Amino acid sequence: MVLRVCRAVLGPMDADDAWSDTFLSAMKAYPDLRPGSNVEAWLVTIAHRKAIDQWRGRTRRAVPVADLSDRSDVGEPASADGLPGAWESDLWEALKALPPKQRQSVAYHYLAGLPYADVATVLGGSAAAARRAAADGIATLRRTYLNDTPRGEQR
């Protein structure tokens, strides 16, 4: 779940780093977590902070042009191991184009499964605002991702 959230918020390049930072921090803090706490919301909160750290860091370093060598398998089904080409090229492009608040609201509600009240706690602001941001994000994704690249066609 956390990896999916990191990928949706940060993209395929930086998700691994964010996941690693999140779980290392979670392990450090784990003994202080109160029994009965909502572990999912807690992990998303940590991942959210790590994502913000990464955005700040990103402006200070060059984005590595990493191994895109096996991106030539466009149109092939995703292997169990790799990310589907469609995810990297289309969905992530569409997610990246969203304002951060919308992208985060969409990821934390739809991918992490948090109720809007918890999404609002992570992001700050009200549950209604989180719901609105997620709805706007989803509407944009439907337009930019589903319509512009009809499913099943050459990507």
Next chain:
Amino acid sequence: MMNTVPAPGSDEELFASLPTTDDGARRRLHARLVVDAAEAGILDVAYRTIDSPVGMLLLAATQKGLVRVAYAVEDHEAVLEQLADRVSPRVLRAPARLDEMASEIEEYFAGRRSGFDLPLDFKLAQGFRRTVLSHLPDIGYGQTATYAAIAAAAGNPGAVRAVGTACAKNPLPVVVPCHRVVRSDGTIGEYVGGVEAKQTLLSLESAA
């Protein structure tokens, strides 16, 4: 979470191309977390499993040494939860950290090792139980001793039942040889890994 196939047209369908599980990534990230946690000094409990003639064994180690050996009948999931409760919640599967322990135990089962030379952490055994366990390595490989004899050696000849309890709750079976403690009437008695496992260990040792 949301592993079901989304209905066409639903909002979840948007994310169908983003895998819910990714085993390759999970393995890669797990390995990285083990290294990072060890570097940060917060890998409190490392564990792995090994195959043996008495079934799958769970091995767990702290920074001090081997802290737990568990038979499958003890329920490995339950044992890991107990470790999280009583030792530290920072528990990670990290096979490489237990390579030395695993190979000594494998040598023992192959009949090529009659004693263990491993650092042990007795955190899970306190008080009289701990005292009892400290006397068990005195029973040599291939030998047996009675519960009564161990009670006497531990300084409390009347505590025969307590010796039985200490053996039944031995957190380090096989390595701390509670299987060498038998009943005064000559029958082999109970064992944490089951009577059959006890018989297997005693036969292995008497054959060597």
